[in-house]
Each structure stands twice: as C-alpha cells, then as structure tokens.
Amino acid sequence: MTEGAVARAPARFERPGMGGFIAWVCMLALVIASLRGVGFSPGRFVEGLPAMAAFAANLFPPSTERLAPILAALAETFMMAVAGTAIGATLSLPLAVLAVRRFSPHASVALAVRGLISLFRTVPDLVWALFFVVTVGLGPFAGTLALVVDTIGFCGRFFAEAMEEADRGPQEALAALGAGRSAIVVSAVLPAAVPTMIGTTLFSLEKATRSSVVLGLVGAGGIGMELEVAMSFFNYPEAATIILAIFALVLAVEQASQALRLRIIA
Amino acid sequence: MTAVVLDGAATRPAAASTAGPAEIAADGLVKRFGRTAVLDGVSLSVRRGERVALIGANGAGKSTLLRCLVRLVEPDEGHTLLLGEPVGRLGRRALTRLRRRVGFVFQRHNLVPRQSVLTNVVHGALGRAGLLAVHQAVAPAALRAEAVACLDRVGLAALARQRADTLSGGQSQRVAIARALMQRPEVMLADEPVASLDPAAGEEVMALFATLTRQAGVTLLFTTHTMTHAIAYADRVVGLRGGRIVLDAPAHPGLAPVLERFFE
Ligand SMILES: Nc1ncnc2c1ncn2[C@@H]1O[C@H](COP(=O)(O)OP(=O)(O)OP(=O)(O)O)[C@@H](O)[C@H]1O
Numbered sequence: 001m002t003e004g005a006v007a008r009a010p011a012r013f014e015r016p017g018m019g020g021f022i023a024w025v026c027m028l029a030l031v032i033a034s035l036r037g038v039g040f041s042p043g044r045f046v047e048g049l050p051a052m053a054a055f056a057a058n059l060f061p062p063s064t065e066r067l068a069p070i071l072a073a074l075a076e077t078f079m080m081a082v083a084g085t086a087i088g089a090t091l092s093l094p095l096a097v098l099a100v101r102r103f104s105p106h107a108s109v110a111l112a113v114r115g116l117i118s119l120f121r122t123v124p125d126l127v128w129a130l131f132f133v134v135t136v137g138l139g140p141f142a143g144t145l146a147l148v149v150d151t152i153g154f155c156g157r158f159f160a161e162a163m164e165e166a167d168r169g170p171q172e173a174l175a176a177l178g179a180g181r182s183a184i185v186v187s188a189v190l191p192a193a194v195p196t197m198i199g200t201t202l203f204s205l206e207k208a209t210r211s212s213v214v215l216g217l218v219g220a221g222g223i224g225m226e227l228e229v230a231m232s233f234f235n236y237p238e239a240a241t242i243i244l245a246i247f248a249l250v251l252a253v254e255q256a257s258q259a260l261r262l263r264i265i266a
Numbered sequence: 267m268t269a270v271v272l273d274g275a276a277t278r279p280a281a282a283s284t285a286g287p288a289e290i291a292a293d294g295l296v297k298r299f300g301r302t303a304v305l306d307g308v309s310l311s312v313r314r315g316e317r318v319a320l321i322g323a324n325g326a327g328k329s330t331l332l333r334c335l336v337r338l339v340e341p342d343e344g345h346t347l348l349l350g351e352p353v354g355r356l357g358r359r360a361l362t363r364l365r366r367r368v369g370f371v372f373q374r375h376n377l378v379p380r381q382s383v384l385t386n387v388v389h390g391a392l393g394r395a396g397l398l399a400v401h402q403a404v405a406p407a408a409l410r411a412e413a414v415a416c417l418d419r420v421g422l423a424a425l426a427r428q429r430a431d432t433l434s435g436g437q438s439q440r441v442a443i444a445r446a447l448m449q450r451p452e453v454m455l456a457d458e459p460v461a462s463l464d465p466a467a468g469e470e471v472m473a474l475f476a477t478l479t480r481q482a483g484v485t486l487l488f489t490t491h492t493m494t495h496a497i498a499y500a501d502r503v504v505g506l507r508g509g510r511i512v513l514d515a516p517a518h519p520g521l522a523p524v525l526e527r528f529f530e
C-alpha cells in the first residue's frame with residue numbers, strides 16, 4: 001500500500017460539528033428540565049412502595065360476586081373493538097386509494113385525504129370518545145365511533161403505504177394494455193396490498209381492544225366503566241377481577257390475531 | 267443485401283414483403299435522461315403486418331424506444347403516428363383507448379402475482395370490458411371462454427386455476443403472451459420477450475410467439491439480443507446505436523455476419 005492511499009483514507013471518526021454539539025446539549029437540557037418539571041423523585045417512589053404493596057394485597061382475593069355483569073361488559077368491550085375496526089378498516093380502503101397521489105383524481109384530493117387521516121391519527125382516541133359522548137350520548141355507540149375514527153387514522157395510513165409499495169411492473173403492464181386507473185387499482189394494486197392490509201387490520205383490532213378498555217373511563221361504554229365504578233367505591237377485589245378479565249381478553253385477541261397473521265402472510 | 271449501412275445516416279426501410287400503410291411511424295424521437303440523449307432523433311416506420319426486430323447493445327435505448335411509442339415513457343421531442351393516431355397529442359382517455367389496440371410483452375412477464383393464471387389472461391380485456399375484467403370470477407362467460415381459448419393457444423389451458431406466482435419463467439411468459447392476445451391487438455410490441463428464459467424454452471416460446479402473432483396478422487416490433495431470432499422471425503432488422511438507427515436491412519441468413527459485427 002502506498003503512502004498516498006493511506007493519506008486518502010477517510011478519518012476513522014468524523015469531527016463533530018458545532019451545530020451537532022449544540023443540538024446534543026439542548027436535548028440533554030430538555031431531558032433534565034422535564035425530569036424536574038414533573039417532580040421526578042426516586043425517593044418518593046421508594047416511599048410509596050408500602051402503599052403499593054397494601055393496594056396489591058387489597059386486590060386479593062379477586063371477587064367473583066358480580067362475575068356475570070363483568071363478563072357482559074367484557075363482551076361489550078370486545079364487540080366495540082370488532083365493530084369499530086370493521087367499519088374503520090372498510091372506510092379506510094377508499095380513503096387510502098384517494099390518499100395515494102398516483103391513484104387520486106387530483107393532487108389536492110390526495111393532500112386533503114392525507115390531512116384528514118393525519119387528523120384522525122394525531123388526536124388521541126380519548127378526545128374522540130369525549131367528543132362522541134357529547135354527540136350521541138353515553139354508552140358503547142360513542143366508544144365505537146371513537147374507535148372507527150382511530151382505526152381510519154391507523155389503517156388509512158398503512159393501507160396507503162401498502163398500495164404505494166405494490167410492485168409497479170404489473171401496474172405498468174395493465175396501463176400498457178389500456179386499463180383505466182380504477183381497473184389498475186382493483187386488478188393489480190389491491191391484490192398486492194391485501195396481505196399487508198389484513199395484517200394491519202388485525203393489529204388495529206388489537207389496538208382497538210386495548211383502547212376500548214380505556215374509553216369506558218369517559219363513559220363511552222365497555223368494561224372501563226365497571227373498573228371506574230369499582231375503583232371509586234374502593235371495591236378492590238372486584239377491580240382485581242375486572243383487571244384480570246381485561247388481561248385475558250387482550251391476551252386472547254393478541255394471540256388469535258398473531259396466529260391469523262402468520263397464516264395469511266404464508 | 268445492399269441496404270446495410272453502418273454508422274451512417276439512417277437508410278429508408280427496405281421494401282417489406284407486405285406493403286401496407288405504416289402502422290408505426292416515429293419521426294425524430296428524442297429522449298434524454300439527465301444530460302445524455304438515450305434516443306437522439308430516432309425515425310422508424312413499420313408497415314401493417316410487417317415484423318421488425320430491433321437490436322442494439324445493452325443500454326442502446328431499445329426499451330426506451332418501445333416505451334416512448336406508447337408513452338410509458340414521455341419522449342422529449344419528435345412525433346409518433348401509431349395506428350394513424352398522433353400519440354404525442356392524445357389526451358389521457360384517447361391514449362388509453364389507443365393502448366388497447368397495442369399489445370406489449372415485457373422482458374419480465376409482469377403478471378399479477380397471487381392471482382390465477384385465468385384472471386391474468388382475463389386482464390387482457392380490461393381495456394374494452396373495464397371492471398368486468400378485473401377478475402375471472404366476475405367476468406362474463408364470453409370473456410372467460412375467450413381467455414381459456416387464448417391460454418389454449420399458448421398450451422396452458424390446464425393451468426388456468428394455478429396461481430401466477432407459482433409458474434416457471436417459460437410458463438409465465440406464455441401467460442403474458444396469452445394476456446396480450448386477449449387484447450386482440452393490431453400491433454404487438456415486445457421487449458426481449460424471451461430473454462429471461464433458458465435457451466431451449468427461449469426458442470420454444472419465441473417460435474410460438476412469432477407463429478401466434480403471424481396467425482393473428484399482427485404488426486410486430488420486438489427487441490432481441492439473439493441474432494438468430496432476429497433473422498428467423500423478422501422481415502426486417504433495425505439496429506440502434508448511439509441513440510440513432512444505424513442499420514436497417516431485410517432479415518436474411520446472409521445478414522448474420524453483419525449483425526455479429528454490430529456489437530463490436
Ligand atoms: N427511467 C430512467 N431514468 C434514467 N435513466 C434511464 C431510465 N430508463 C432508462 N435509462 C437509461 O437509458 C439508457 C437506455 O436504456 P434502455 O433500457 O432503453 O436500453 P436497452 O437498449 O433496452 O438495454 P438492454 O439491452 O439492457 O435492455 C440506459 O443507459 C439507461 O440507464
């Protein structure tokens with residue numbers, strides 16, 4: 001090897017620029033300020049450990065007194081998740097097509113639909129639940145509507161991505177033989193995107209199951225309402241039963257959806 | 267054997283066996299990618315029923331030229347008359363309508379995977395039947411029957427229900443040909459239709475393709491790197507180099523040495 005080649009080899013480490021250094025300092029400052037701002041204190045956490053133990057002890061043994069209504073609420077939660085995901089995923093399909101610039105009738109349509117999907121995704125589901133409780137009243141219907149919106153925010157985005165990533169070769173072949181835009185979408189794009197879209201929908205169902213538990217806390221139906229009541233009456237054994245029921249449901253949905261996904265991808 | 271000109275001005279096409287009107291007439295096509303002009307003033311005329319082989323080294327612009335003819339790639343300059351239509355001036359709908367009459371077989375078959383062979387062939391009718399041709403299950407009986415007949419012509423009727431992504435390369439390319447036939451095209455463009463196949467399958471599929479297009483009376487413009495195919499299946503051989511047409515000669519066994527030299 002010649003001296004020249006050694007000299008031309010790049011340095012092992014890049015010298016950090018001034019800008020990069022300042023950025024790191026700022027980020028560190030932000031983290032420190034945040035920890036102080038929230039009163040983060042390991043000492044207080046340790047002090048709280050006995051209270052935590054007392055609460056945990058109070059949870060046992062879980063009560064089986066109101067098992068029937070709890071299971072009914074659990075079923076309602078699951079039905080909210082299923083209905084919300086089904087409607088949300090169905091509505092996501094046309095929206096996702098419109099969100100892809102190549103398939104959209106106009107660039108402005110694509111932009112508007114993308115904006116709507118982002119809005120649905122960025123506003124938290126609890127806020128949507130509050131909004132729909134005001135609109136349609138307390139109960140599972142409000143919660144389901146919130147899940148629909150949440151699902152569109154999630155599925156709309158990932159359906160659109162799946163369609164953008166579909167192999168262009170078959171699409172070009174159909175364009176070359178004189179197929180219209182919608183025919184190309186239905187014949188070549190959707191078949192390529194379907195496995196991903198089903199996977200996304202199953203993920204969305206898992207997400208909706210977890211969300212629908214929380215939605216009950218604002219009166220939007222489901223088992224969250226039961227939990228809220230049990231906790232505010234200090235009925236910890238019943239709360240324990242409810243928490244175990246939620247745990248079982250979420251776990252079951254996750255397992256089932258994972259098994260289904262593995263089958264579909266094959 | 268006098269019409270051969272290398273590195274000179276493009277010659278007029280040699281008289282073809284069938285003297286119909288020009289169905290493909292490109293005039294002064296220019297296509298640039300960045301600074302380099304891949305096509306630098308290409309003029310080419312193909313008559314009805316004629317079969318023309320387009321040859322040239324890798325990167326000579328053969329694929330680009332075929333794509334420009336139907337505006338899968340937009341040329342920067344030049345005009346094309348395709349089946350009498352001014353391709354460059356057509357609106358979106360008119361262009362789609364024109365493309366229905368022009369088959370295009372790609373080097374990579376470009377079938378829709380995860381769909382059946384039959385559905386892929388039915389797709390050939392998307393232009394005229396629209397959404398009725400998106401899937402074999404929704405296609406009218408007449409379309410399905412026609413698709414099966416097209417599959418039969420490429421010898422694959424038995425595989426109608428098989429998924430397209432489970433086919434061998436040769437089978438895939440046959441299905442792509444069946445899809446193109448389903449279009450009932452008047453002109454067929456083929457970009458190295460058998461380049462992805464092994465030599466034996468390549469010979470077989472190329473012979474089949476040539477026979478079927480001839481039976482259908484289709485005007486054929488195909489690119490190839492196989493000189494024997496150019497000589498055996500074309501009436502005329504056109505060579506592309508440096509973005510221009512530098513060879514235009516009737517296909518004839520005596521042309522072989524000239525074609526071999528073309529790539530030196
Ligand atoms: N979309 C594109 N963007 C940029 N450059 C391109 C594009 N398409 C083609 N080219 C360039 O244009 C040139 C001609 O490509 P083209 O595919 O037409 O050649 P070809 O004659 O078909 O070659 P081959 O025999 O390898 O198929 C190449 O240098 C290629 O890199």
Ligand SMILES: [Mg+2]
Pocket residue numbers: 328329330457
């Ligand atoms: Mg090519």
